Each structure stands twice: as C-alpha cells, then as structure tokens.
Amino acid sequence: MLGKTTEYAIRALVYIYIQNMEGERPGFKEIAKMIDSPEQFTGKVLQNLARAELVSSMKGRGGGFFFNEPTNPITLFKVIEAIEGKEYFSKCGFGLKRCDANNPCPLHDDYAYVRDSFFKMVNEKTIQSLANKINKREATLNRL
Amino acid sequence: MLGKTTEYAIRALVYIYIQNMEGERPGFKEIAKMIDSPEQFTGKVLQNLARAELVSSMKGRGGGFFFNEPTNPITLFKVIEAIEGKEYFSKCGFGLKRCDANNPCPLHDDYAYVRDSFFKMVNEKTIQSLANKINKREATLNRL
C-alpha cells in the first residue's frame, strides 16, 4: 500500500526515537544499517523529513538525527502525508477524478470503509507507540 | 492504493460487461472514451487481461472485447492479482521482507486488519456486481 520511501521513513524515525531514549543521536549510516535500507537514499529521506520538521538534525562531529520534543507524538499519518502527499486518503478507489459520496462510484461504500479504517489507524499509531512495542519486545524492527 | 493500470482495467471490464448485456462488443477506442482513459494504453491493458484470460477478444471487422462466460463472476481480486501481482495482499505494512504474525512488526495487528478487510472486499466485489450497480443508476462509471 505504502511506497518504500514511506516505509523507510517510518522505520528510520522509530529507530531514531529508540536511540534517543538511550541518549544517542544516530547518523544515517547507522540508521540504514539497523533498519536494513539503502544508506544514501535513507539520508535523502531523512533530509526531507527534517525539512518537513518531523525530525531534527545536527551537522558536524557528534551530530545526527533526533527529536526536539520527544513527547510530541508523531502520527504515521504525518509521515505518510509528508511523503505520499495530502491526497493519499481521499482518492477514489475506482479511479474517478474525485471521491464523492453523493455521486459515488460502484465501489464507494466498501472502498471508503477500508480507506477510512486505514486512515483511522495511521492517525492512532505514532512513532512513539511503535517504538514502545519494540522496546517491550512485542515486535521487531527488522527481519533477517 | 491501486495503480492507475488496475483502475483502468476494472473500469474497462465493467464497461465491457455492461455493453455485452446490450448485445454489443466494444473496441478499445470506445472503451477508453467511455471510461475516460488513455486510448492506446487501455488497449495494452486489455491485451494483458485477455492473455490472463479475464476477458476475450476478437480481431477483425465486428470484433471487440467480450466475456465468453458472462455468468462466471470475476472478482476484483482476480484483476488486481493479474496486474499488481500475487504479493499485493501479503506484504508487511512496515516494509519488512515478509509479514509474519509469529514475529510481527509493530504495525502488524492493526495493519493486517486493514489489509485483510481490503482483501475480503475485493474477493466479494465482482465486475458483474459493480456493473449492476451502474445499471440500476446507483453508481457512476465516470465523472465529468
């Protein structure tokens, strides 16, 4: 459903958050290694996330990526919106120019239910909540 | 969620089915006009659907696209599978190599629910059921 770029973004932010809790500020090379993503490309993705102010970065020795306000929850929606664009959760599943409940496509009722479930989910889940699951060993960040 | 190619495919098959019920065998130029899709590209997509045996075609004068067994229901899943590939509904939403409920990613429970709802939906909906909604004027095939 989501593009690889978005997947890298979410995994990277989760890893950064976990490391921040340990007092560390990881760099993109370390991040890429830990989340199993292409190194340079992950750097680019993190640059974009920093521009979108979803994460902060410091150049120079001792620099790396970190959250300025770790208590401010970042929903997955914010990440998806920043990378896939604002329209992601409002498009018509049948491919019409717009989704319009008052003049629906034949898929509307059922598709809108699925789409809205997804939307609700990504608004509930946050980088922090995913990181906590991993810290509690209830989930894994990567796969061998 | 779905690619444009898949959207064109579904709309094209629905239109073909509707026309078949009227005793017509539309060609790809007519189809493209009616579903508002690029003409030549729609031709290519229909070629692929014909190769996948989701629709039949006849060359030559009086030819066009049609269903050999209109009573044999075609689920949207069959169309998605033919175009997006077999893996579409089994991928991990967090981007791990595989989805594995026994060693889940932190998104697994919630993502799998959404993904499986979508899967269930596309297995229930058929080209025929969508076409019937349109014929009953309960839904629209296109948008001005």
Add this chain to the structure above:
DNA sequence: ATATAAAAAGACCTATATGTCTTTTTATAA
C-alpha cells in the same frame, strides 16, 4: 478475392520512484 475494421504487437517515449556517488557545509574536539 479484396477492402475494411478491428485487435495484437513492437518500438519508442515520459514521468516518477528508487538508489548511488561526489562534493560542500558545518559543528565539535583536539
């Protein structure tokens, strides 16, 4: 038989997503 109308095929093009390599900028430590 021949003309015609249609899909099939093949070569090509464009845009976007994904990914790599090299150079520049900047914060810190020594």
Add this chain to the structure above:
DNA sequence: TTATAAAAAGACATATAGGTCTTTTTATAT
C-alpha cells in the same frame, strides 16, 4: 585554528509505471 565527523546538497543512474505511435495480423463484409 586545524582536523575530523557528521549532515546537506547536487549530479547522476536505474527501475518501473504510465503512455504514444506505427506496423502487423486476422476476421468479416462486399
């Protein structure tokens, strides 16, 4: 104040999706 370690930036490179154009094949009507 210089060396170093880090992100930022920019120029490429590759893959895939999406799209167009031209030629070939084939079924039918005349």
